[in-house]
Structure formats: structure tokens, C-alpha cells
Amino acid sequence: MVKGQYVMKKRKLVIINDNERFCMELESRFVKYGYIVMAKLKTADEALSFFEKGNKPDVAIVDMLMPKYDGSQLLHRIKTMGKGKGTVFIGISALYTDEAIRMAQSAGFAYMICLLYTSPSPRDRSLS
Numbered sequence: 001m002v003k004g005q006y007v008m009k010k011r012k013l014v015i016i017n018d019n020e021r022f023c024m025e026l027e028s029r030f031v032k033y034g035y036i037v038m039a040k041l042k043t044a045d046e047a048l049s050f051f052e053k054g055n056k057p058d059v060a061i062v063d064m065l066m067p068k069y070d071g072s073q074l075l076h077r078i079k080t081m082g083k084g085k086g087t088v089f090i091g092i093s094a095l096y097t098d099e100a101i102r103m104a105q106s107a108g109f110a111y112m113i114c115l116l117y118t119s120p121s122p123r124d125r126s127l128s
Contacts, residue, residue, distance in 0.1 A: 014055070015040045016047045016074070017063040017092070026061060035059075044069035044077075051083040060084070064093035064104065064112075072107035079108060 013035045015023050023040040030037060038057050041047045044066055064071035071091050078084040088111075091104045096114040104112050 011035050011058040012038050012056070013059045013061065014038050014047075014050065014057040015061050016044075016066070016071075017061070018042045018066055019063070043067070044074045047074055048077055048081070051078050052081060054083075056085075057087055059088050059090065061090050061092055061113075062109075064091045064100065065095060071109070072103045075107045075109065 011034070013030055015026050015037065017023050017026075017040075020040075020042070023042075027037045027040060038055060039050055041050055045068070047060075047062075062071040062074060066074070069077065071093070075084070075089055089109045090111045090113060091109040092113045092115060093100065094115040096112070101112055
């Protein structure tokens, strides 16, 4: 390293979402920006196990509407185990109400990202 040159540390990321295709899309976008994706986890139980093992990602992107535990419950459980310190938790959801935002903030999420949701057109519904 040249004196005075700044070397940027690669950020470690974990994606917690039960939609595999969405996880793959997120992964490809973050890798382009230099992130290291430590894991793509499909369930809250996988996420709890990941943090229990002492993994320390810089950023965790958490689906707020997962089966079994919602994102707020998951983050509460992670914090109860004494884990997740130093990790920035970002909630992601198509449900974006004032109540959902308050729950995420009180649980300790740093940010909430709202996904755009488009319902199927009447034509698409009639074909299924």
C-alpha cells in the first residue's frame, strides 16, 4: 500500500428473505458495489443460527414479512441472544404503513425499504 492511500474495507452482508429469486437479485446488485455476501438465509431459524454461530455482518437486509417470525420479532430475538452488535439492520417490505415503520424503528432497524407491489392485471387473474 502506498503511503496515504486509503483502502476501503469490503462490507459483509447477509440477506434474510424467503424469496430465492429476490435474494439472488439483491446479491448480484450488492456484489457489483463491492459487498461480500456472507449468506442468503430463507428462514428466521436460519438467521438465528447464523448469528448464534458468531457471524458478524456489517449489514443485514431482513424481510419484514417472513413466515414464523416477522422481521421485528427476529431482530428482537437476535438482540436477546446478545448478537448483532455493530450490524446495521435494514428492513424490507411491501407493507409500508405507519404502524409497520414504528414497529421496525422500535425493534432497532436503521432503515426501512418499501418494495413496489403491483397486483396482477384482471387479464392475468382470469388466465390462472
